[in-house]
Amino acid sequence: MSIANISKILLMGIGNTVTVFAVTLFFAIPLGLVLSFISMSKIALFRAPVRAFVFVMRGTPLMLQLFFVCFGLPFLPYVGRYLVMDRFYAACLTFVLNYAAYFCEIFRGGLLSIDAGQYEAAKVLGLSKWQVRLKVVIPQMIKVVLPPVSNESITLVKDTALITTIGLTETLHYAKSLVNSTASVLPYGVAAVFYLLMTFVLTKLFEYLERKYAF
Amino acid sequence: MNIIHAVGVKKKFGGLEVLKGVDLSVSQGEVVAIIGPSGSGKSTLLRCLIELERIDEGSIYVGGRPLVENGVYVKEKEIKEIRRRMGMVFQHFNLFPHMTVWQNLLLAPLSVLKMDKKEAEDRATEVLSQVGLLEKKNELPKNLSGGQKQRVAIARALMMRPDILLFDEPTSALDPELTGEVLSVMQDLARNDATMVIVTHEMEFAKNVADRIIFMNEGVIALEGTPKEIFENTTHARLAAFLARWDAKEQEEGQANIG
Numbered sequence: 429m430s431i432a433n434i435s436k437i438l439l440m441g442i443g444n445t446v447t448v449f450a451v452t453l454f455f456a457i458p459l460g461l462v463l464s465f466i467s468m469s470k471i472a473l474f475r476a477p478v479r480a481f482v483f484v485m486r487g488t489p490l491m492l493q494l495f496f497v498c499f500g501l502p503f504l505p506y507v508g509r510y511l512v513m514d515r516f517y518a519a520c521l522t523f524v525l526n527y528a529a530y531f532c533e534i535f536r537g538g539l540l541s542i543d544a545g546q547y548e549a550a551k552v553l554g555l556s557k558w559q560v561r562l563k564v565v566i567p568q569m570i571k572v573v574l575p576p577v578s579n580e581s582i583t584l585v586k587d588t589a590l591i592t593t594i595g596l597t598e599t600l601h602y603a604k605s606l607v608n609s610t611a612s613v614l615p616y617g618v619a620a621v622f623y624l625l626m627t628f629v630l631t632k633l634f635e636y637l638e639r640k641y642a643f
Numbered sequence: 644m645n646i647i648h649a650v651g652v653k654k655k656f657g658g659l660e661v662l663k664g665v666d667l668s669v670s671q672g673e674v675v676a677i678i679g680p681s682g683s684g685k686s687t688l689l690r691c692l693i694e695l696e697r698i699d700e701g702s703i704y705v706g707g708r709p710l711v712e713n714g715v716y717v718k719e720k721e722i723k724e725i726r727r728r729m730g731m732v733f734q735h736f737n738l739f740p741h742m743t744v745w746q747n748l749l750l751a752p753l754s755v756l757k758m759d760k761k762e763a764e765d766r767a768t769e770v771l772s773q774v775g776l777l778e779k780k781n782e783l784p785k786n787l788s789g790g791q792k793q794r795v796a797i798a799r800a801l802m803m804r805p806d807i808l809l810f811d812e813p814t815s816a817l818d819p820e821l822t823g824e825v826l827s828v829m830q831d832l833a834r835n836d837a838t839m840v841i842v843t844h845e846m847e848f849a850k851n852v853a854d855r856i857i858f859m860n861e862g863v864i865a866l867e868g869t870p871k872e873i874f875e876n877t878t879h880a881r882l883a884a885f886l887a888r889w890d891a892k893e894q895e896e897g898q899a900n901i902g
Contacts (some may be wrong), residue, residue, distance in 0.1 A: 549737035553751035553803065554727050563750060567741045593873055643741045643783050 429610050434618045438604060441599040442622065446587045452523040453581060460525065460531025466522040467536055478532065491590055497522045498594045519591045526592030527584060534576045538569035578634035585626045646671050646807060652701035654687055661687045663862035666731065672836045676849035679859035680885055685842045688859070689809050692840070693729050694722055705729070706806065708854055730800030734812040736792040738784040744795050745780040752802050770798040774828050790821030794828055808832065810841040832872070846889050850874055854855060858882050
């Protein structure tokens with residue numbers, strides 16, 4: 429089987445790969461940002477649930493979480509019947525929650541890195557809490573968190589392959605089927621190139637962002 | 644009338660009493676320098692005036708309005724209004740590193756005072772010229788020297804047209820050869836009748852520019868007076884010891900520069 433034909437088949441899976449990737453980044457980054465602010469709240473009642481959420485999401489396998497949301501929730505007593513989801517939505521939801529927990533910790537680190545003098549300068553100039561966050565804190569935080577966010581994004585590209593475990597098709601799923609049906613290792617090689625290409629684009633994008641935030 | 648009036652100010656950090664009952668008055672147009680050894684509470688006192696630290700006991704009035712009365716602070720909205728009458732310059736400049744000089748200057752006038760853009764830009768041009776840095780307006784702070792950063796920080800404070808300028812050791816983080824440019828900007832401000840409270844280790848500057856010098860020691864005002872009264876005082880043992888240390892240090896630095 430030619431590389432072109434293998435690629436054509438793998439491309440059938442790339443839609444799901446890219447969609448899970450894009451949906452996760454799109455929702456997990458803002459959610460992680462909100463969580464990071466709450467996790468640093470002075471009020472323990474706000475802080476504690478976020479810390480607990482982060483602990484659970486980071487402390488259990490993503491695959492377990494996928495199984496739990498997709499196959500486990502419907503078995504919950506009383507509410508289970510309302511929690512039957514389309515598998516693809518279940519996958520996206522799980523990825524968003526899991527990655528939000530990681531982003532929350534990355535952003536929290538970024539927030540901690542900002543000098544107290546920045547808050548003081550903003551305060552004596554009369555900026556409101558929201559103005560301080562939006563105009564002073566977050567832009568400086570972005571610079572600090574870009575390298576770890578880039579790292580997380582690259583991990584995410586490859587983690588998308590996990591959705592195959594709940595019966596969804598994606599790039600690796602097709603590669604595996606092809607290897608089995610053609611008795612050739614080539615589809616794995618082509619799939620690897622697919623992932624490398626996505627990672628390459630991401631790497632370039634983050635290099636650009638890091639240049640842009642080089643203050 | 645006293646534009647700043649503080650009475651019986653006490654402040655603790657945990658178990659450590661940093662201010663043990665300080666009375667301070669500053670009149671309109673006056674330049675007050677606060678000197679004293681490290682840990683004497685001079686920076687804390689300054690920071691309390693603008694509510695960067697909260698006092699435990701005592702009262703502070705700014706322009707006749709209470710900021711805190713007998714240890715009880717006024718409402719957040721009023722604190723903001725009172726704080727807005729003051730500008731502050733920090734030891735470590737605290738410029739916003741992600742913004743150009745120009746953006747640093749315009750941020751607060753546009754987003755806090757809701758100043759008209761043209762008016763804010765005119766003001767920025769004016770204050771940047773005043774500190775001699777108009778040609779640096781599009782630079783990021785990282786491309787400026789320490790002295791230039793501090794001059795921008797002063798300009799940023801001036802943007803808000805404060806009635807009172809507070810300086811917290813404005814030259815302590817600078818290389819010795821860069822302090823002059825900052826001090827000369829401050830001297831110009833003093834000459835133009837700005838009300839200034841300056842915590843400083845620059846004895847020559849305090850001597851030449853201040854109308855009044857306050858010597859703080861161990862959380863209290865140990866002595867205050869005109870520069871002449873302070874620097875020619877030989878009877879106050881603590882002050883004499885403090886000044887002698889500074890003289891020694893100055894000579895050492897002088898020799899180091901020659902060497």
